[in-house]
Amino acid sequence: xxxxxxxxxxxxxxxxxxxxxxxxxxxxxxxxxxxxxxxxxxxxxxxxxxxxxxxxxxxxxxxxxxxxxxxxxxxxxxxxxxxxxxxxxxxxxxxxxxxxxxxxxxxxxxxxxxxxxxxxxxxxxxxxxxxxxxxxxxxxxxxxxxxxxxxxxxxxxxxxxxxxxxxxxxxxxxxxxxxxxxxxxxxxxxxxxxxxxxxxxxxxxxxxxxxxxxxxxxxxxxxxxxxxxxxxxxxxxxxxxxxxxxxxxxxxxxxxxxxxxxxxxxxxxxxxxxxxxxxxxxxxxxxxxxxxxxxxxxxxxxxxxxxxxxxxxxxxxxxxxxxxxxxxxxxxxxxxxxxxxxxxxxxxxxxxxxxxxxxxxxxxxxxxxxxxxxxxxxxxxxxxxxxxxxxxxxxxxxxxxx
Amino acid sequence: xxxxxxxxxxxxxxxxxxxxxxxxxxxxxxxxxxxxxxxxxxxxxxxxxxxxxxxxxxxxxxxxxxxxxxxxxxxxxxxxxxxxxxxxxxxxxxxxxxxxxxxxxxxxxxxxxxxxxxxxxxxxxxxxxxxxxxxxxxxxxxxxxxxxxxxxxxxxxxxxxxxxxxxxxxxxxxxxxxxxxxxxxxxxxxxxxxxxxxxxxxxxxxxxxxxxxxxxxxxxxxxxxxxxxxxxxxxxx
Numbered sequence: 001x002x003x004x005x006x007x008x009x010x011x012x013x014x015x016x017x018x019x020x021x022x023x024x025x026x027x028x029x030x031x032x033x034x035x036x037x038x039x040x041x042x043x044x045x046x047x048x049x050x051x052x053x054x055x056x057x058x059x060x061x062x063x064x065x066x067x068x069x070x071x072x073x074x075x076x077x078x079x080x081x082x083x084x085x086x087x088x089x090x091x092x093x094x095x096x097x098x099x100x101x102x103x104x105x106x107x108x109x110x111x112x113x114x115x116x117x118x119x120x121x122x123x124x125x126x127x128x129x130x131x132x133x134x135x136x137x138x139x140x141x142x143x144x145x146x147x148x149x150x151x152x153x154x155x156x157x158x159x160x161x162x163x164x165x166x167x168x169x170x171x172x173x174x175x176x177x178x179x180x181x182x183x184x185x186x187x188x189x190x191x192x193x194x195x196x197x198x199x200x201x202x203x204x205x206x207x208x209x210x211x212x213x214x215x216x217x218x219x220x221x222x223x224x225x226x227x228x229x230x231x232x233x234x235x236x237x238x239x240x241x242x243x244x245x246x247x248x249x250x251x252x253x254x255x256x257x258x259x260x261x262x263x264x265x266x267x268x269x270x271x272x273x274x275x276x277x278x279x280x281x282x283x284x285x286x287x288x289x290x291x292x293x294x295x296x297x298x299x300x301x302x303x304x305x306x307x308x309x310x311x312x313x314x315x316x317x318x319x320x321x322x323x324x325x326x327x328x329x330x331x332x333x334x335x336x337x338x339x340x341x342x343x344x345x346x347x348x349x350x351x352x353x354x355x356x357x358x359x360x361x362x363x364x365x366x367x368x369x370x371x372x373x374x375x376x377x378x379x380x381x382x383x384x385x386x387x388x389x390x391x392x393x394x395x396x397x398x399x400x401x402x
Numbered sequence: 403x404x405x406x407x408x409x410x411x412x413x414x415x416x417x418x419x420x421x422x423x424x425x426x427x428x429x430x431x432x433x434x435x436x437x438x439x440x441x442x443x444x445x446x447x448x449x450x451x452x453x454x455x456x457x458x459x460x461x462x463x464x465x466x467x468x469x470x471x472x473x474x475x476x477x478x479x480x481x482x483x484x485x486x487x488x489x490x491x492x493x494x495x496x497x498x499x500x501x502x503x504x505x506x507x508x509x510x511x512x513x514x515x516x517x518x519x520x521x522x523x524x525x526x527x528x529x530x531x532x533x534x535x536x537x538x539x540x541x542x543x544x545x546x547x548x549x550x551x552x553x554x555x556x557x558x559x560x561x562x563x564x565x566x567x568x569x570x571x572x573x574x575x576x577x578x579x580x581x582x583x584x585x586x587x588x589x590x591x592x593x594x595x596x597x598x599x600x601x602x603x604x605x606x607x608x609x610x611x612x613x614x615x616x617x618x619x620x621x622x623x624x625x626x627x628x629x630x631x632x633x634x635x636x637x638x639x
Contacts, residue, residue: 001513001514002516002518004519005513005516009513012501012502013501015501016500307497308499310497311493311497311499312514313458314456314485314491314497315486315510315511315514315558316482316483316485316486316487316511316514316515316562317482317486317514318482318483319478319479319482320479395458395459396453396458396459399458399493399497
């Protein structure tokens with residue numbers, strides 16, 4: 001029997017029982033669609049988070065107070081029990097590192113903003129003039145914070161686009177006075193609207209000089225220091241220089257944490273990658289179930305077509321012919337199911353993208369390949385047993401059964 | 403050399419704890435072109451004999467020479483090849499594949515033999531025409547009458563031009579008139595030189611054969627030839 005004939009015969013056999021075949025294809029399709037949709041979701045989430053972090057800027061090092069690793073015991077551990085705060089002078093000192101181009105100290109707090117009787121809660125961010133370049137924000141109107149001494153508490157503010165809209169509506173905001181907490185500040189600029197960044201929308205932010213913020217919140221500590229290295233390759237040596245400077249300023253104890261974007265990205269990438277893989281594994285279970293279903297259906301088909309198998313043997317079919325015919329049928333069912341499932345899965349992923357435009361829910365190629373491969377693999381694997389059973393039927397008994 | 407030569411064939415089935423001798427030391431010679439009816443009560447072993455002759459079953463003892471070649475020692479796949487090329491089957495219940503059209507059913511042996519599709523089509527068309535089925539080529543078995551179905555089955559059995567045609571109660575499921583038509587068809591094929599072996603318990607049909615083998619309890623009781631009885635193992639004329 002030529003392979004073209006085997007295929008044609010198997011296809012005719014599959015089409016000869018439309019209900020059975022369509023149910024079978026549906027089961028396989030659901031399995032493959034589950035893999036495609038779930039991995040699209042997982043990978044979409046991963047890409048979303050990675051994208052969020054990438055928007056931080058590529059050569060950033062973030063300095064935060066406190067240590068998040070156990071570093072053993074040194075002299076400093078006996079002197080201090082709580083980590084020292086980060087201060088503005090730390091930030092200024094960091095600028096001495098040769099590989100550092102810019103820094104931005106961050107001081108964050110919540111306060112109330114009021115103008116002309118309108119009042120709302122806002123997040124106030126104290127920083128310096130370099131912040132806008134480090135974060136790559138853009139101004140809609142006016143200018144960003146002036147370049148000045150970090151200790152100088154100028155009474156100026158830059159507001160986010162949403163704040164401007166809510167407080168000023170259509171009237172001009174730049175040049176107006178606002179009250180933030182107990183301070184009267186003059187608006188010198190409005191940020192261009194931007195999306196979410198690390199869960200903090202710049203659209204709802206009031207940015208003031210770092211000294212102003214520290215005065216406002218009556219503190220002299222910093223929330224973070226953002227440091228920009230000169231270029232991407234300088235990230236690791238720059239981090240070393242920063243650590244040296246900070247250690248020197250802290251009696252030899254490095255009780256701060258330095259994170260690079262690569263490290264954060266790598267971690268999230270790994271976590272969400274594992275999540276995607278887990279989800280794909282769950283979806284793969286449905287494929288295995290579909291595979292068992294293929295076996296069941298093919299076993300029933302062998303029983304149903306015992307007479308036919310006997311006849312084919314009487315007409316001179318070898319065991320191999322019959323095995324191949326049944327195996328081809330299982331493979332065809334699996335391929336059809338896999339293709340339908342692939343289409344359904346992409347439809348589902350499209351639906352997700354439509355419903356949640358921020359989520360880039362595209363199924364990763366490896367998942368699609370694995371899904372289709374597993375479908376075909378299980379179909380064939382579970383088709384072997386029925387095919388062998390068919391090829392081993394005793395022709396005399398098979399013919400007698402009708 | 404006889405076309406078919408059986409010597410000391412035995413076939414035993416185990417039913418529960420009792421053994422049934424379906425065939426008991428059967429020896430037989432059939433020449434090419436003979437017309438043989440195998441007759442006997444049910445359970446006498448005639449179907450088992452036919453299955454053995456068609457290489458669907460293996461004897462427990464004895465030898466079967468088909469055209470001088472010992473086919474009992476062949477592997478299952480080698481037997482399949484011999485069956486495909488030399489033997490045609492006609493069954494009582496036709497055994498057509500229900501989802502295939504008449505033409506596709508007739509083409510099955512050619513397909514199994516690996517004959518390419520473009521060679522199959524004219525051969526199938528000629529066969530269907532020979533059996534008066536050209537108008538029915540695209541009909542499925544369920545759309546055919548019993549007589550037509552059996553004609554499709556005969557067309558299928560003869561498409562490979564086998565040397566031996568084995569028919570198991572070929573008229574058993576047909577009414578008298580169509581049964582006679584089918585019998586005439588088989589006899590016409592025999593007249594063209596194909597060896598025809600028919601299992602039947604219809605005495606009318608058996609009576610038309612030139613040679614009758616009467617079976618009972620797995621053994622050949624009588625070998626009647628054109629009216630004259632001879633002993634079962636005697637050489638044919």
